[in-house]
Amino acid sequence: MPVIDINADTENLTMTVTAEFAAPIERVWQAYSDPRQLERFWGPPSWPARFHTWDHTVGGRADYSMTGPRGETSRAYWEFLEIEEPHRFSVLDGFSDENGQPNADMPAMRMDFTFESTESGTRMVTSSTFDSLEALQTVIDMGVIEGTRMAMSQIDAVLRDLREYAEGKGTTVEFLDDTHISITRLVNGPIDLVWRAYNEPDLIRQWMLGPDGWEMTECEVARKPGDRYRTSWAPVGDTEGEPFGFEGEMLLVDPPRRAVQVERMQGTDGPDILNDVNFYEEDGVTLVTVLMEFPDKDTRDAVLATGMADGMEQSYQRLESTVLA
Known part of the structure; x- marks a missing residue:
C-alpha cells in the first residue's frame, strides 16, 4: 500500500x-x-x-x-x-x-x-x-x-510493466476492507478477445467451468443495463457436489473496459453481491480486475471459503488454453 x-x-x-x-x-x-x-x-x-x-x-x-x-x-x-x-x-x-x-x-x-x-x-x-x-x-x-x-x-x-507486475502470479485476492475484495488475473490475450470470452455464451461455456468435473448447463447473458442473466453448473460423472447457479442484473456496460453486475444464488432472496469487472490491456496481455462488494464481512468470508479463487484460477487457465490459444 x-x-x-x-x-x-x-x-x-x-x-x-x-x-x-x-x-x-x-x-x-x-x-x-x-x-x-x-x-x-x-x-x-x-x-x-x-x-x-x-x-x-x-x-x-x-x-x-x-x-x-x-x-x-x-x-x-x-x-x-x-x-x-x-x-x-x-x-x-x-x-x-x-x-x-x-x-x-x-x-x-x-x-x-x-x-x-x-x-x-x-x-x-x-x-x-x-x-x-x-x-x-x-x-x-x-x-x-x-x-x-x-x-x-x-x-x-x-x-x-504489466507483465512484470502480474505474470505468473495466478489469481490473486486482495482484501480492501470488510466488504470489498479485489481479484486480479493477468490473461495472455488481447482485451477485445478477453471481453468476448466474458460476454459470448459459446465462449463462456468453454472456460467458465471452475474445477474439473463440472459443466455449464445454463448460460443466459446480459448485454445492457437492466438485462437479467442466469448461469448454472452441475457435476459430471463421479464428481461430487450439487448443481448450483447464479442470477442477477447488469448494472453498467462499457465495452471493452468494464461491466458491473449484481448477483445472487438462484432460488434465494440473496444476499446480493456486486461484481465490478475491469479490463486493461498492455503489450498484448489483459489484466482482469474483479472488485466484489459484499453486504457484510460474514458473507465475504463465506464466499471465499467455498474455494472460489481456486475455481477461478482453473477457469482462467482453461480460458488461455482453449479460447485464446
Whole structure:
C-alpha cells in the first residue's frame, strides 16, 4: 500500500497525503502527467476516472469524470496553476456540472503535489487546502480518506510493466476492507478477445467451468443495463457436489473496459453481491480486475471459503488454453 499517512488538519484547513513508491521520480511524474496512466488510479476501484480533456500547461485545464458501479457519474476538473517537472505541480481541483462548468455548490481546493527522490524510490506529498472548515468536512464526509487509500492501492500496477507486475502470479485476492475484495488475473490475450470470452455464451461455456468435473448447463447473458442473466453448473460423472447457479442484473456496460453486475444464488432472496469487472490491456496481455462488494464481512468470508479463487484460477487457465490459444 503506497499511502503511509493521511492527515486532516481542521485548524489549518488542509489534508495531507504522504505516499512512497518503489519507482524513480521520473517514472512517478510520468504516471501523474499522462491522463491514460493517471485515470487507472485517480479514482477508487469502484469509481474509476476517465479524463476527457488534458492541457498539461500552466493555465491549462483537465476535465474528468468518475463513474460508480450503478452508473452514477461525478464530474470534476483540474486547473493547472504551477508545473515544475519532475518535482512539483499544483492544481485547482473542483467539481463541475454535466456541461463541464465549475459547480459553485460544491467545494473546490488547491492541491499541491511534490515529489522527492529517496534511496528506495520516490516520496510524494499531496497537500490540499480548503477555503473553509465546511468545505474540508464535506469531502471528508464524502469518504475521501478511505477513497484515497483505495485509489492509491492501484498505482503499483501502473508504475511497473504489466507483465512484470502480474505474470505468473495466478489469481490473486486482495482484501480492501470488510466488504470489498479485489481479484486480479493477468490473461495472455488481447482485451477485445478477453471481453468476448466474458460476454459470448459459446465462449463462456468453454472456460467458465471452475474445477474439473463440472459443466455449464445454463448460460443466459446480459448485454445492457437492466438485462437479467442466469448461469448454472452441475457435476459430471463421479464428481461430487450439487448443481448450483447464479442470477442477477447488469448494472453498467462499457465495452471493452468494464461491466458491473449484481448477483445472487438462484432460488434465494440473496444476499446480493456486486461484481465490478475491469479490463486493461498492455503489450498484448489483459489484466482482469474483479472488485466484489459484499453486504457484510460474514458473507465475504463465506464466499471465499467455498474455494472460489481456486475455481477461478482453473477457469482462467482453461480460458488461455482453449479460447485464446
